[in-house]
Amino acid sequence: xxxxxxxxxxxxxxxxxxxxxxxxxxxxxxxxxxxxxxxxxxxxxxxxxxxxxxxxxxxxxxxxxxxxxxxxxxxxxxxxxxxxxxxxxxxxxxxxxxxxxxxxxxxxxxxxxxxxxxxxxxxxxxxxxxxxxxxxxxxxxxxxxxxxxxxxxxxxxxxxxxxxxxxxxxxxxxxxxxxxxxxxxxxxxxxxxxxxxxxxxxxxxxxxxxxxxxxxxxxxxxxxxxxxxxxxxxxxxxxxxxxxxxxxxxxxxxxxxxxxxxxxxxxxxxxxxxxxxxxxxxxxxxxxxxxxxxxxxxxxxxxxxxxxxxxxxxxxxxxxxxxxxxxxxxxxxxxxxxxxxxx
Amino acid sequence: xxxxxxxxxxxxxxxxxxxxxxxxxxxxxxxxxxxxxxxxxxxxxxxxxxxxxxxxxxxxxxxxxxxxxxxxxxxxxxxxxxxxxxxxxxxxxxxxxxxxxxxxxxxxxxxxxxxxxxxxxxxxxxxxxxxxxxxxxxxxxxxxxxxxxxxxxxxxxxxxxxxxxxxxxxxxxxxxxxxxxxxxxxxxxxxxxxxxxxxxxxxxxxxxxxxxxxxxxxxxxxxxxxxxxxxxxxxxxxxxxxxxxxxxxxxxxxxxxxxxxxxxxxxxxxxxxxxxxxxxxxxxxxxxxxxxxxxxx
Numbered sequence: 236x237x238x239x240x241x242x243x244x245x246x247x248x249x250x251x252x253x254x255x256x257x258x259x260x261x262x263x264x265x266x267x268x269x270x271x272x273x274x275x276x277x278x279x280x281x282x283x284x285x286x287x288x289x290x291x292x293x294x295x296x297x298x299x300x301x302x303x304x305x306x307x308x309x310x311x312x313x314x315x316x317x318x319x320x321x322x323x324x325x326x327x328x329x330x331x332x333x334x335x336x337x338x339x340x341x342x343x344x345x346x347x348x349x350x351x352x353x354x355x356x357x358x359x360x361x362x363x364x365x366x367x368x369x370x371x372x373x374x375x376x377x378x379x380x381x382x383x384x385x386x387x388x389x390x391x392x393x394x395x396x397x398x399x400x401x402x403x404x405x406x407x408x409x410x411x412x413x414x415x416x417x418x419x420x421x422x423x424x425x426x427x428x429x430x431x432x433x434x435x436x437x438x439x440x441x442x443x444x445x446x447x448x449x450x451x452x453x454x455x456x457x458x459x460x461x462x463x464x465x466x467x468x469x470x471x472x473x474x475x476x477x478x479x480x481x482x483x484x485x486x487x488x489x490x491x492x493x494x495x496x497x498x499x500x501x502x503x504x505x506x507x508x509x510x511x512x513x514x515x516x517x518x519x520x521x522x523x524x525x526x527x528x529x530x531x532x533x534x535x536x537x538x539x540x541x542x543x544x545x546x547x548x549x550x551x552x553x554x555x556x557x558x559x560x561x562x563x564x565x566x567x568x569x570x571x572x573x574x575x576x577x578x
Numbered sequence: 579x580x581x582x583x584x585x586x587x588x589x590x591x592x593x594x595x596x597x598x599x600x601x602x603x604x605x606x607x608x609x610x611x612x613x614x615x616x617x618x619x620x621x622x623x624x625x626x627x628x629x630x631x632x633x634x635x636x637x638x639x640x641x642x643x644x645x646x647x648x649x650x651x652x653x654x655x656x657x658x659x660x661x662x663x664x665x666x667x668x669x670x671x672x673x674x675x676x677x678x679x680x681x682x683x684x685x686x687x688x689x690x691x692x693x694x695x696x697x698x699x700x701x702x703x704x705x706x707x708x709x710x711x712x713x714x715x716x717x718x719x720x721x722x723x724x725x726x727x728x729x730x731x732x733x734x735x736x737x738x739x740x741x742x743x744x745x746x747x748x749x750x751x752x753x754x755x756x757x758x759x760x761x762x763x764x765x766x767x768x769x770x771x772x773x774x775x776x777x778x779x780x781x782x783x784x785x786x787x788x789x790x791x792x793x794x795x796x797x798x799x800x801x802x803x804x805x806x807x808x809x810x811x812x813x814x815x816x817x818x819x820x821x822x823x824x825x826x827x828x829x830x831x832x833x834x835x836x837x838x839x840x841x842x843x844x845x846x847x848x849x850x851x852x853x854x855x856x857x858x859x860x861x862x863x864x865x866x867x868x869x870x871x872x873x874x875x
Binding site for chain 2: 379518548
């Protein structure tokens, strides 16, 4: 296990290193001046431009420049936005919390019904229930999330007027952003009418989270179903039945834990899909997260923001992947053995 | 008059026939196949079937509802949008942008990815584990994010979006081809042909390829579904096809402003996109089941 953890961590560090090289190169590949692209200071601001150029080592060769880039990266000085001169790193910290909030909540909401329906449909293999659940999940993950969100807005928010559709909270509540995640922020700020603030925040968060949770839920159903079907064919299930265990015992303590192994392995690809959908949902619901900022910055050509945002999202995905691999290997020792044998 | 079968011969249907049987067994899957063929026909012959141009404005018919509602007009079967453009025409033209171009892009990147994957798999000894790890990392980053990176460098636009999607799909094909050939490598039939002393080219095209083509076909449908969704998503985010282009995703983005007054302008491109994606996914799924059954025999 120790060797496996080390291997994974070394791999993570190497990929993160490659990622920083890539992000560094981006400021050359973007059209325009590399100094402006990486620091966000225009060349007509002569004094600060010269400052930025010298502090980023632009008088030296490319290796010196990369070294200075890394130093700035670790110092948390990611340049300023070309549009509104906000420091990129501070903004990203705030927006990261907001993005994580809806992504994590959607994943949690998707998890329980997804696994439950998957198990249900595997137990009723090729019966009407199975067919219903399967076709529901097939059409569920084929719905483009941006269209689904619009229909949800049209029906729930406009026709029935039940929920608000934009932002994190009613702007009348003056909540100072600390973590970016609105529910945590209300808790930290302790405003006078906390109950009302919480109600408003929850009403704002409901629709994006629900729309976002549909796709992972549908994929989870399919994953759970196919891995349950594999497991139910195994000999140990037959022997568990032969021991005289009740169906409930067999399913809950033999079939489901083993079926989860495959599901955890596939969870990584599901999470990266979730992240892209989060970006789209943020744009639609004007959620102040990384995704909406990144997409806005792409068509405003705000290069420091693009660079920082891409670096952060890609690093997040890589870290989550490694974490999932580690959890997988820790929970299921037989996987570990396989990995050692093949490597 | 049916002939009695005299011999107990067991006729195994050919692989293609078996795929067809699987489609026949499942009416939904067959419907999906017909829908895809229908969309393909629309892609090719669309301009000859439509009464109006895609950007032609009919000024006396602005924001007309579909023909079956009371205010509708039979000249415009599915109504018109806020600029008086016929929705049927725009959706038929949109099939080209949202289904046709991604289809071509997927074919192109499949050709590149598969040949690169074959080369990677045939050259043993070159740091193939490095390549594998790199590919694993690249595959773990979602395709839309990679496309966004490429578009950030090249700038928004339909051709850049198509280029980005094509580039993003190549590693996936590479990965799948390489893994498939690696899995087949150790099998006895490969060893047998090796002992026969065939050349690498022959080994690749006549021995490996017929046996991995199933995996590649499945990957093709997955890639197509990803490409369609990503092109539409980029169009929706206004980073792909730009405004007057009747691409379904960008039509959805334009309809945002009027969705509350004329909901059909929003609903129709969405339904078209949804039907296309469901059909592609369902056909892919059926192919997968059919191939799995063949492996189990």
